[in-house]
Amino acid sequence: MSVYERLHDLRIDLPAPPHPVGAFVPGVQAGGLVFLSGHIARKNGASWSGRLGAGISVTEGQAAARAAAIDALGSLHAATGDLDRIKRIVKLLVLVNSADDFTEQHLVANGASELFGEVFDGRGLHARSAIGVAQLPLGSCVEVELVAEIE
Protein backbone atom coordinates (compact mmCIF):
# COMPACT_ATOMS: atom_id res chain seq x y z
CA MET A 1 0.00 0.00 0.00
CA SER A 2 1.41 3.40 -0.93
CA VAL A 3 1.83 6.15 1.61
CA TYR A 4 -0.88 8.11 -0.18
CA GLU A 5 -3.38 5.23 0.10
CA ARG A 6 -2.51 5.02 3.78
CA LEU A 7 -3.10 8.75 4.21
CA HIS A 8 -6.45 8.37 2.47
CA ASP A 9 -7.45 5.54 4.82
CA LEU A 10 -6.41 7.67 7.79
CA ARG A 11 -8.48 10.55 6.34
CA ILE A 12 -5.45 12.82 6.39
CA ASP A 13 -5.33 15.60 3.82
CA LEU A 14 -1.80 16.78 3.14
CA PRO A 15 -1.63 20.53 3.59
CA ALA A 16 0.44 22.76 1.34
CA PRO A 17 3.71 23.62 3.05
CA PRO A 18 3.43 26.73 5.22
CA HIS A 19 4.85 29.99 3.92
CA PRO A 20 8.03 30.38 5.94
CA VAL A 21 7.99 33.65 7.87
CA GLY A 22 11.57 34.38 6.96
CA ALA A 23 14.41 33.75 4.56
CA PHE A 24 14.26 29.97 4.63
CA VAL A 25 12.47 27.00 3.06
CA PRO A 26 10.37 24.13 4.49
CA GLY A 27 12.89 21.42 3.59
CA VAL A 28 16.29 20.75 2.01
CA GLN A 29 17.67 17.49 0.61
CA ALA A 30 21.37 16.79 1.04
CA GLY A 31 22.76 13.46 -0.06
CA GLY A 32 20.31 10.80 1.04
CA LEU A 33 18.78 12.90 3.81
CA VAL A 34 16.00 15.48 3.91
CA PHE A 35 16.12 18.08 6.67
CA LEU A 36 12.78 19.73 7.43
CA SER A 37 12.29 23.08 9.11
CA GLY A 38 10.59 23.23 12.47
CA HIS A 39 6.82 23.24 11.93
CA ILE A 40 4.79 24.98 14.61
CA ALA A 41 1.39 23.53 15.47
CA ARG A 42 -1.47 25.36 13.76
CA LYS A 43 -5.21 25.32 14.41
CA ASN A 44 -7.67 26.73 11.88
CA GLY A 45 -4.75 28.19 9.98
CA ALA A 46 -3.33 30.20 12.90
CA SER A 47 -0.73 29.38 15.56
CA TRP A 48 -2.00 26.77 18.06
CA SER A 49 -0.83 28.90 20.94
CA GLY A 50 -0.44 28.13 24.61
CA ARG A 51 1.75 26.35 27.11
CA LEU A 52 1.74 22.85 28.49
CA GLY A 53 1.22 22.91 32.22
CA ALA A 54 -0.46 26.32 31.95
CA GLY A 55 -3.73 25.94 30.12
CA ILE A 56 -2.86 23.29 27.52
CA SER A 57 -3.45 19.68 28.64
CA VAL A 58 -1.34 16.69 27.60
CA THR A 59 -4.22 15.48 25.42
CA GLU A 60 -4.46 18.82 23.62
CA GLY A 61 -0.68 18.96 23.31
CA GLN A 62 -0.71 15.53 21.66
CA ALA A 63 -3.32 16.73 19.16
CA ALA A 64 -1.18 19.79 18.44
CA ALA A 65 1.92 17.60 17.97
CA ARG A 66 -0.05 15.39 15.56
CA ALA A 67 -1.20 18.48 13.64
CA ALA A 68 2.38 19.77 13.37
CA ALA A 69 3.51 16.33 12.19
CA ILE A 70 0.84 16.36 9.45
CA ASP A 71 2.06 19.78 8.34
CA ALA A 72 5.61 18.38 8.31
CA LEU A 73 4.37 15.52 6.11
CA GLY A 74 2.97 18.08 3.68
CA SER A 75 6.38 19.75 3.51
CA LEU A 76 8.10 16.39 3.11
CA HIS A 77 5.81 15.64 0.17
CA ALA A 78 6.59 19.04 -1.36
CA ALA A 79 10.35 18.69 -0.79
CA THR A 80 10.63 15.15 -2.19
CA GLY A 81 7.81 14.98 -4.73
CA ASP A 82 6.90 11.47 -3.59
CA LEU A 83 6.47 10.22 -0.03
CA ASP A 84 6.91 6.63 -1.27
CA ARG A 85 10.59 7.46 -1.77
CA ILE A 86 11.01 7.92 2.00
CA LYS A 87 13.08 5.02 3.31
CA ARG A 88 12.93 6.05 6.91
CA ILE A 89 11.79 8.78 9.25
CA VAL A 90 15.17 9.11 10.97
CA LYS A 91 14.95 11.67 13.74
CA LEU A 92 12.34 13.92 15.32
CA LEU A 93 12.94 16.94 17.49
CA VAL A 94 9.77 17.83 19.38
CA LEU A 95 9.78 21.18 21.17
CA VAL A 96 7.13 21.65 23.82
CA ASN A 97 6.23 25.13 25.12
CA SER A 98 6.44 24.26 28.82
CA ALA A 99 5.61 25.72 32.18
CA ASP A 100 8.44 25.44 34.70
CA ASP A 101 7.01 22.34 36.32
CA PHE A 102 5.69 20.47 33.27
CA THR A 103 7.70 17.27 32.77
CA GLU A 104 5.67 15.17 30.32
CA GLN A 105 7.17 16.42 27.06
CA HIS A 106 7.64 12.76 26.02
CA LEU A 107 3.90 12.13 26.22
CA VAL A 108 3.13 15.21 24.15
CA ALA A 109 5.73 14.17 21.57
CA ASN A 110 3.99 10.81 21.16
CA GLY A 111 1.26 12.66 19.27
CA ALA A 112 3.79 13.25 16.49
CA SER A 113 5.63 9.94 16.80
CA GLU A 114 2.48 7.84 16.51
CA LEU A 115 1.39 9.68 13.36
CA PHE A 116 4.60 8.65 11.61
CA GLY A 117 4.10 5.05 12.75
CA GLU A 118 0.55 5.04 11.36
CA VAL A 119 1.60 6.48 8.02
CA PHE A 120 4.94 4.71 7.44
CA ASP A 121 4.74 1.53 9.59
CA GLY A 122 8.26 0.27 10.35
CA ARG A 123 9.82 2.96 8.15
CA GLY A 124 8.23 5.50 10.48
CA LEU A 125 10.05 4.28 13.58
CA HIS A 126 12.48 7.07 14.45
CA ALA A 127 14.95 8.37 16.99
CA ARG A 128 13.59 11.33 18.93
CA SER A 129 14.34 14.07 21.41
CA ALA A 130 11.58 15.83 23.32
CA ILE A 131 12.40 19.00 25.23
CA GLY A 132 10.62 21.73 27.12
CA VAL A 133 11.26 25.21 25.83
CA ALA A 134 10.58 28.71 27.16
CA GLN A 135 8.63 29.87 24.09
CA LEU A 136 8.06 29.16 20.41
CA PRO A 137 7.40 31.34 17.37
CA LEU A 138 3.92 32.92 17.43
CA GLY A 139 3.38 31.40 20.87
CA SER A 140 2.77 27.93 19.44
CA CYS A 141 2.45 25.15 22.02
CA VAL A 142 4.47 22.60 20.00
CA GLU A 143 7.03 22.60 17.17
CA VAL A 144 8.21 19.54 15.23
CA GLU A 145 11.33 19.23 13.04
CA LEU A 146 12.60 16.05 11.40
CA VAL A 147 15.28 14.33 9.36
CA ALA A 148 14.22 11.64 6.87
CA GLU A 149 16.16 9.25 4.64
CA ILE A 150 15.22 9.16 0.96
CA GLU A 151 15.99 6.66 -1.82
Place this chain on the structure above:
Amino acid sequence: MSVYERLHDLRIDLPAPPHPVGAFVPGVQAGGLVFLSGHIARKNGASWSGRLGAGISVTEGQAAARAAAIDALGSLHAATGDLDRIKRIVKLLVLVNSADDFTEQHLVANGASELFGEVFDGRGLHARSAIGVAQLPLGSCVEVELVAEIE
Protein backbone atom coordinates in the same frame (compact mmCIF):
# COMPACT_ATOMS: atom_id res chain seq x y z
CA MET B 1 43.00 -0.84 21.76
CA SER B 2 39.33 -1.53 21.09
CA VAL B 3 36.60 0.70 22.44
CA TYR B 4 35.49 -2.16 24.67
CA GLU B 5 38.96 -2.54 26.22
CA ARG B 6 38.94 1.20 26.79
CA LEU B 7 35.54 1.01 28.48
CA HIS B 8 36.86 -1.80 30.67
CA ASP B 9 39.88 0.28 31.70
CA LEU B 10 37.56 3.20 32.51
CA ARG B 11 35.38 0.80 34.56
CA ILE B 12 32.34 1.74 32.50
CA ASP B 13 29.61 -0.88 32.13
CA LEU B 14 27.46 -0.32 29.08
CA PRO B 15 23.82 -0.21 30.09
CA ALA B 16 21.07 -1.75 28.00
CA PRO B 17 19.32 0.96 26.00
CA PRO B 18 16.47 2.56 27.91
CA HIS B 19 12.92 1.57 27.02
CA PRO B 20 11.67 4.58 25.08
CA VAL B 21 8.55 6.02 26.74
CA GLY B 22 6.82 6.45 23.39
CA ALA B 23 6.59 5.33 19.80
CA PHE B 24 10.26 5.72 18.95
CA VAL B 25 13.60 3.90 19.16
CA PRO B 26 16.96 4.72 20.79
CA GLY B 27 18.83 5.08 17.50
CA VAL B 28 18.49 4.97 13.71
CA GLN B 29 21.20 4.52 11.09
CA ALA B 30 20.83 6.37 7.79
CA GLY B 31 23.61 6.19 5.23
CA GLY B 32 26.85 6.58 7.13
CA LEU B 33 25.32 8.35 10.11
CA VAL B 34 23.65 7.14 13.30
CA PHE B 35 21.15 9.48 14.94
CA LEU B 36 20.53 8.76 18.61
CA SER B 37 17.48 9.81 20.59
CA GLY B 38 17.84 12.25 23.43
CA HIS B 39 18.91 10.36 26.57
CA ILE B 40 17.85 11.90 29.84
CA ALA B 41 20.22 11.58 32.78
CA ARG B 42 19.25 8.76 35.13
CA LYS B 43 20.35 7.97 38.68
CA ASN B 44 19.68 4.59 40.26
CA GLY B 45 17.43 3.74 37.34
CA ALA B 46 15.13 6.78 37.73
CA SER B 47 15.22 10.27 36.26
CA TRP B 48 18.10 12.39 37.64
CA SER B 49 15.76 15.26 38.29
CA GLY B 50 16.43 18.87 39.16
CA ARG B 51 17.53 22.16 37.70
CA LEU B 52 20.90 23.79 37.31
CA GLY B 53 21.03 27.04 39.24
CA ALA B 54 18.24 25.82 41.50
CA GLY B 55 19.53 22.95 43.59
CA ILE B 56 21.78 21.15 41.12
CA SER B 57 25.42 22.31 41.10
CA VAL B 58 27.68 22.44 38.04
CA THR B 59 29.62 19.49 39.42
CA GLU B 60 26.49 17.39 39.86
CA GLY B 61 25.28 18.49 36.41
CA GLN B 62 28.54 17.32 34.88
CA ALA B 63 28.11 13.92 36.56
CA ALA B 64 24.56 13.74 35.20
CA ALA B 65 25.77 14.67 31.69
CA ARG B 66 28.41 11.95 31.92
CA ALA B 67 25.77 9.43 33.03
CA ALA B 68 23.50 10.39 30.11
CA ALA B 69 26.47 10.06 27.72
CA ILE B 70 27.19 6.55 29.03
CA ASP B 71 23.54 5.62 28.45
CA ALA B 72 23.87 7.04 24.93
CA LEU B 73 26.94 4.84 24.42
CA GLY B 74 24.86 1.83 25.40
CA SER B 75 22.29 2.77 22.77
CA LEU B 76 25.03 3.38 20.21
CA HIS B 77 26.36 -0.10 20.89
CA ALA B 78 22.85 -1.55 20.53
CA ALA B 79 22.14 0.40 17.32
CA THR B 80 25.42 -0.45 15.60
CA GLY B 81 26.37 -3.83 17.06
CA ASP B 82 30.01 -2.77 17.37
CA LEU B 83 31.37 0.49 18.78
CA ASP B 84 34.67 -0.13 16.97
CA ARG B 85 32.82 0.69 13.73
CA ILE B 86 32.31 4.28 14.95
CA LYS B 87 34.52 6.53 12.83
CA ARG B 88 33.60 9.73 14.62
CA ILE B 89 31.35 11.18 17.25
CA VAL B 90 30.08 14.00 15.02
CA LYS B 91 27.71 16.23 16.98
CA LEU B 92 26.32 16.48 20.49
CA LEU B 93 23.26 18.41 21.60
CA VAL B 94 23.32 18.88 25.37
CA LEU B 95 20.14 20.18 26.95
CA VAL B 96 20.48 21.60 30.43
CA ASN B 97 17.42 22.13 32.65
CA SER B 98 18.23 25.70 33.66
CA ALA B 99 17.09 28.35 36.07
CA ASP B 100 16.58 31.75 34.46
CA ASP B 101 19.97 33.04 35.54
CA PHE B 102 22.11 29.92 35.01
CA THR B 103 24.61 30.54 32.20
CA GLU B 104 27.16 27.71 32.50
CA GLN B 105 25.51 25.15 30.23
CA HIS B 106 28.86 24.72 28.45
CA LEU B 107 30.54 23.58 31.66
CA VAL B 108 27.78 21.07 32.37
CA ALA B 109 28.01 19.76 28.80
CA ASN B 110 31.72 19.08 29.29
CA GLY B 111 30.70 16.12 31.47
CA ALA B 112 29.40 14.45 28.31
CA SER B 113 32.05 15.75 25.92
CA GLU B 114 34.94 14.52 28.04
CA LEU B 115 33.47 11.03 28.27
CA PHE B 116 33.53 10.69 24.49
CA GLY B 117 37.13 11.93 24.42
CA GLU B 118 38.14 9.32 27.02
CA VAL B 119 36.42 6.49 25.18
CA PHE B 120 37.17 7.35 21.54
CA ASP B 121 40.29 9.60 21.69
CA GLY B 122 40.48 11.74 18.55
CA ARG B 123 37.45 10.02 17.04
CA GLY B 124 35.51 11.32 20.02
CA LEU B 125 36.18 14.99 19.28
CA HIS B 126 32.83 16.42 18.20
CA ALA B 127 30.91 19.55 17.34
CA ARG B 128 28.47 20.55 20.08
CA SER B 129 25.66 22.83 21.11
CA ALA B 130 24.77 23.38 24.76
CA ILE B 131 21.53 25.13 25.61
CA GLY B 132 19.45 25.94 28.66
CA VAL B 133 15.89 24.63 28.51
CA ALA B 134 12.77 25.26 30.56
CA GLN B 135 12.17 21.60 31.39
CA LEU B 136 12.98 18.05 30.30
CA PRO B 137 11.03 14.78 30.29
CA LEU B 138 10.52 13.39 33.81
CA GLY B 139 12.16 16.52 35.21
CA SER B 140 15.65 15.32 34.29
CA CYS B 141 18.44 17.86 34.81
CA VAL B 142 20.28 16.99 31.57
CA GLU B 143 19.51 15.34 28.21
CA VAL B 144 22.10 14.29 25.60
CA GLU B 145 21.49 13.46 21.94
CA LEU B 146 24.15 12.74 19.32
CA VAL B 147 25.02 12.02 15.71
CA ALA B 148 27.87 9.59 14.96
CA GLU B 149 29.58 8.49 11.76
CA ILE B 150 29.91 4.76 11.15
CA GLU B 151 32.03 2.73 8.73
Place this chain on the structure above:
Amino acid sequence: MSVYERLHDLRIDLPAPPHPVGAFVPGVQAGGLVFLSGHIARKNGASWSGRLGAGISVTEGQAAARAAAIDALGSLHAATGDLDRIKRIVKLLVLVNSADDFTEQHLVANGASELFGEVFDGRGLHARSAIGVAQLPLGSCVEVELVAEIE
Protein backbone atom coordinates in the same frame (compact mmCIF):
# COMPACT_ATOMS: atom_id res chain seq x y z
CA MET C 1 31.81 35.29 -8.05
CA SER C 2 33.52 33.37 -5.26
CA VAL C 3 32.18 33.38 -1.73
CA TYR C 4 35.27 35.30 -0.65
CA GLU C 5 34.66 38.05 -3.21
CA ARG C 6 31.08 38.23 -2.00
CA LEU C 7 32.26 38.53 1.61
CA HIS C 8 34.61 41.32 0.54
CA ASP C 9 31.75 43.19 -1.17
CA LEU C 10 29.62 42.77 1.96
CA ARG C 11 32.57 44.10 4.04
CA ILE C 12 32.50 40.98 6.19
CA ASP C 13 35.78 39.89 7.76
CA LEU C 14 35.81 36.20 8.63
CA PRO C 15 36.75 35.78 12.27
CA ALA C 16 38.99 32.99 13.48
CA PRO C 17 36.86 30.21 14.97
CA PRO C 18 36.17 30.76 18.67
CA HIS C 19 38.13 28.74 21.20
CA PRO C 20 35.58 26.18 22.37
CA VAL C 21 35.10 26.40 26.14
CA GLY C 22 35.15 22.63 26.50
CA ALA C 23 36.23 19.33 25.00
CA PHE C 24 34.80 19.89 21.54
CA VAL C 25 35.60 21.49 18.17
CA PRO C 26 33.87 24.18 16.06
CA GLY C 27 32.96 21.78 13.23
CA VAL C 28 33.13 18.17 12.06
CA GLN C 29 32.75 16.80 8.53
CA ALA C 30 31.07 13.43 8.07
CA GLY C 31 30.40 12.14 4.59
CA GLY C 32 29.14 15.05 2.55
CA LEU C 33 27.90 17.05 5.54
CA VAL C 34 29.58 19.48 7.92
CA PHE C 35 28.07 19.83 11.39
CA LEU C 36 28.96 23.09 13.15
CA SER C 37 28.86 23.66 16.88
CA GLY C 38 26.44 26.18 18.31
CA HIS C 39 27.98 29.64 18.07
CA ILE C 40 26.84 32.14 20.67
CA ALA C 41 26.51 35.76 19.63
CA ARG C 42 29.49 37.87 20.63
CA LYS C 43 29.99 41.63 20.80
CA ASN C 44 33.44 43.17 21.11
CA GLY C 45 34.85 39.71 21.75
CA ALA C 46 32.60 38.92 24.74
CA SER C 47 29.22 37.23 25.02
CA TRP C 48 26.38 39.37 23.57
CA SER C 49 24.29 38.80 26.66
CA GLY C 50 20.65 39.49 27.37
CA ARG C 51 17.17 38.23 26.70
CA LEU C 52 14.63 38.96 24.01
CA GLY C 53 11.51 40.46 25.51
CA ALA C 54 13.50 41.65 28.53
CA GLY C 55 15.91 44.35 27.43
CA ILE C 56 16.96 43.08 24.00
CA SER C 57 14.81 44.29 21.08
CA VAL C 58 14.02 42.28 17.95
CA THR C 59 16.32 44.60 15.98
CA GLU C 60 19.21 44.02 18.36
CA GLY C 61 18.48 40.27 18.41
CA GLN C 62 18.66 40.21 14.62
CA ALA C 63 22.05 41.94 14.73
CA ALA C 64 23.22 39.38 17.29
CA ALA C 65 21.95 36.50 15.13
CA ARG C 66 23.81 37.97 12.14
CA ALA C 67 26.98 38.25 14.25
CA ALA C 68 26.68 34.62 15.38
CA ALA C 69 26.13 33.56 11.76
CA ILE C 70 29.30 35.38 10.69
CA ASP C 71 31.22 33.59 13.43
CA ALA C 72 29.73 30.32 12.18
CA LEU C 73 30.96 31.21 8.67
CA GLY C 74 34.45 31.65 10.09
CA SER C 75 34.25 28.16 11.60
CA LEU C 76 32.86 26.75 8.36
CA HIS C 77 35.84 28.23 6.52
CA ALA C 78 38.22 26.74 9.08
CA ALA C 79 36.51 23.32 9.02
CA THR C 80 36.37 23.02 5.22
CA GLY C 81 39.37 25.06 4.03
CA ASP C 82 37.31 26.59 1.22
CA LEU C 83 33.81 28.07 1.43
CA ASP C 84 33.45 27.68 -2.34
CA ARG C 85 33.15 23.93 -1.73
CA ILE C 86 29.85 24.51 0.14
CA LYS C 87 27.05 23.14 -2.03
CA ARG C 88 24.28 24.16 0.31
CA ILE C 89 23.55 25.59 3.72
CA VAL C 90 21.19 22.77 4.74
CA LYS C 91 19.74 23.48 8.16
CA LEU C 92 19.95 26.18 10.81
CA LEU C 93 18.98 25.88 14.45
CA VAL C 94 18.55 29.33 15.97
CA LEU C 95 18.20 29.47 19.74
CA VAL C 96 16.79 32.68 21.17
CA ASN C 97 17.19 33.53 24.86
CA SER C 98 13.54 34.41 25.51
CA ALA C 99 11.34 35.96 28.14
CA ASP C 100 8.21 33.93 28.87
CA ASP C 101 6.03 36.07 26.63
CA PHE C 102 8.41 36.69 23.72
CA THR C 103 7.08 34.96 20.59
CA GLU C 104 9.05 36.46 17.68
CA GLN C 105 11.96 34.01 17.59
CA HIS C 106 11.40 33.65 13.83
CA LEU C 107 12.05 37.37 13.27
CA VAL C 108 15.24 37.23 15.31
CA ALA C 109 16.39 34.15 13.39
CA ASN C 110 16.00 36.05 10.11
CA GLY C 111 19.14 37.98 11.07
CA ALA C 112 21.09 34.75 10.58
CA SER C 113 19.07 33.40 7.65
CA GLU C 114 19.45 36.55 5.57
CA LEU C 115 23.21 36.57 6.04
CA PHE C 116 23.48 33.13 4.45
CA GLY C 117 21.28 34.27 1.56
CA GLU C 118 23.51 37.31 0.98
CA VAL C 119 26.70 35.26 1.02
CA PHE C 120 25.61 32.08 -0.79
CA ASP C 121 22.58 33.16 -2.90
CA GLY C 122 20.43 30.12 -3.73
CA ARG C 123 22.93 27.78 -2.08
CA GLY C 124 22.27 29.68 1.16
CA LEU C 125 18.55 28.88 1.24
CA HIS C 126 18.12 26.50 4.17
CA ALA C 127 15.66 24.68 6.38
CA ARG C 128 15.42 26.20 9.84
CA SER C 129 14.05 25.87 13.33
CA ALA C 130 13.81 28.86 15.66
CA ILE C 131 13.06 28.27 19.32
CA GLY C 132 12.91 30.22 22.56
CA VAL C 133 15.17 28.89 25.29
CA ALA C 134 15.48 29.56 29.01
CA GLN C 135 19.18 30.49 28.87
CA LEU C 136 22.33 30.13 26.80
CA PRO C 137 26.02 29.72 27.65
CA LEU C 138 27.53 32.92 29.07
CA GLY C 139 24.08 34.50 29.00
CA SER C 140 24.23 35.07 25.24
CA CYS C 141 21.01 36.33 23.65
CA VAL C 142 21.28 34.11 20.54
CA GLU C 143 23.04 30.89 19.49
CA VAL C 144 23.30 29.55 15.93
CA GLU C 145 24.23 26.02 14.83
CA LEU C 146 24.14 24.67 11.29
CA VAL C 147 24.53 21.74 8.94
CA ALA C 148 26.03 22.35 5.49
CA GLU C 149 26.56 20.13 2.45
CA ILE C 150 30.05 20.07 0.93
CA GLU C 151 31.36 18.82 -2.43
